[in-house]
Amino acid sequence: MMNSGLRSVVSLLALSCSVLSPFSWASPLKTINNDRAASWPFGPLVTSGRDIKNAQGGTVVYAGTNWPGHGEVMIPDGLHYQSIESVITKIKSTGMNAIRLTYAIQMIDDIYSKNGQDTTVRQSFINALGQTNGAKVYSQFLAKNPSFNDSTTRLQVFDAVAAECAKQQVFVHLDNHMSKAAWCCSSNDGNTWFGDTYYNVDNWTRGLSYMANHGKSWTALTSMSLRNELRKPESNPTLSSQSYNWRDWYTNIKKGTSAINSANPDLLIFLSGLDYDTYMTPVVQGTAFTPGSAKYSAADFPNYANKLVLEIHNYQNSASNCNSLKSSLYNSGFQALHAEDSGAKNVFPVLLTEFGFDMSGNAWQGTYATCIASYLAEQKAGWFIWVVSGSYYIRSGTQDFEETWGLLKHDWSGWRSSAYIEGGLKPLAKATAQG
Template structure:
């Protein structure tokens, strides 16, 4: 090879390095998804681990995804790609879907194309942008009435309340599942976030029987879009899946069910070692990895302080990341992507989101140590 060709080859190699796509262990995945035993598979029968971030806002009082007041939509989507995940859990409220209010101008200040638009029009655009970037979307019915979640007194602890009865919940799921039926990168329906207020898995009280309600919800979703994964959380803020093996969810379409535990640090339950942490989660959720019929697990929420300088909580987070790393069949979703807060109970609009991965301007990663830890779960190369 002569010197000129050597130079051309070197320049080509440099261009290829610059243009190299963001690392993804599922760069060639083909949605929609389905399940087989404890695994999630794509349309080509390749195993898929959902690696996700939570991007809240359509469930909050601005009725719009966080950050559109600070950065163009394309910029935020690019930050999601830079983090290296393959999917977004997108919370929404029944109020947002049913009222479909005009979004406040201040909440979309960096995206003037959304001024004067209704909430669901903006959701359409957000999902289209994620789909264009080949980022999968899991729709999450987070709350009934739009507000910050979660407590025993917020009125959103069950899958229904006085303002939004079960009939609305079922109808709303059919509406939103139909709305995105032709967008194959919308791959999942998380039926309801963090059941509490006495919700039980089975039992004699139909008003609290989340198992029966989840089957009704799953049927409603699959009637509207039989290609979606149906994702079911558990009682006690989705931390306790005891009994799920003995009373599984039955759906009319096979190979669609996923269970979704959540995990956060609790000072009163701090494990003294990694072995103790494994025992705690084995008793409450990961035992399902060893039961039949097999159902995949997706940890729909876990997170910690943005700076990883919060003592025992940060230690817990590192141990939980290790648990995920040692169990590659468990999918996961970090809470949250957002760099700033939305308006809500105990919240202040535009204040720093203390767990958030992105900066307050939504143009940079503000939690590089957390992002690097998340990348280690998948064995991603450092950047």
């Protein structure tokens, strides 16, 4: 006999038009797979040496932007200013073909704590912004997105973003940015490393599995990451000294990749490194994961080693020498694009999933921005610029926080720097985007 908690879970899955149950039989999923292979995005995607390939053998290169949804409201930012369709249309208009959509594990933890029931968007705004401001911003959200109502849940907003991306043929890459929903990142925020205050490994793998399964019916979803910017847990000296190393990284990476692949074997899985994901050298060069002796082996990822992609971040904004910056990118991970010719052991696709600069001035014409763009174009490598957001619902305690690094203005109505869009971003997208 089905208990009340299980009834709630079943009801949630049955009522959501965009969720496939983990217990769905094979035929619906097979139909989805066949549809994906026959039309955009021509999935499932796989890796072949340094490239990502679609089911037709074409090369796919992401050229996109980050769209945060990991803050305290736990839905994608900016939707009180503009509609989902408007935001995606703006992204697509530049030639970009992908978004890195971030989320917090706390959202999934909440669902499990309430027997499968997600929190409504209305309540989430109030929880994050307070009764008065939360209700006000929620009303603005409804005005811009009138298809939603008081029963709309957080995940249904993610569903709608994914649906619009499919409509406009924009790839969705899901990124687990934080465990506890908040602005990222610092070395003492409790979200730094496996086993930190808010970083429960079991909850993390459960959350990865949940989102991978939930996204099965998202036509545009082609990849997921494991975790954003792993970093030293400065506020936990014991964890730092005993666990912050490549050996424990590899142990947990295998858990995370298995969780995603078991739930949704179609997805590419992005691996990120240490020190705020600034380098992946041991993986590329095949050296030991110290203090252990294990090395990267495709055999550790049975039947899905061709689903693994490397990602790194770079914010060397003060760079004054382009050759030095390019050398840094190469040594940090992009060597994997050329491993067969460079003496490195392992070949992977490599993406720069975060880089960025202030959009309020002329930084886009400086050494850092122009060098990054030229390097990505030379390498035909994928990227996600930080960030599309002109503002956040809340960041570090400040509501309606201004984001001067945002591609969009504060109210998300237009570009913060039209000069950069025309002179920098569009040429970069044109030089790289494929698929």
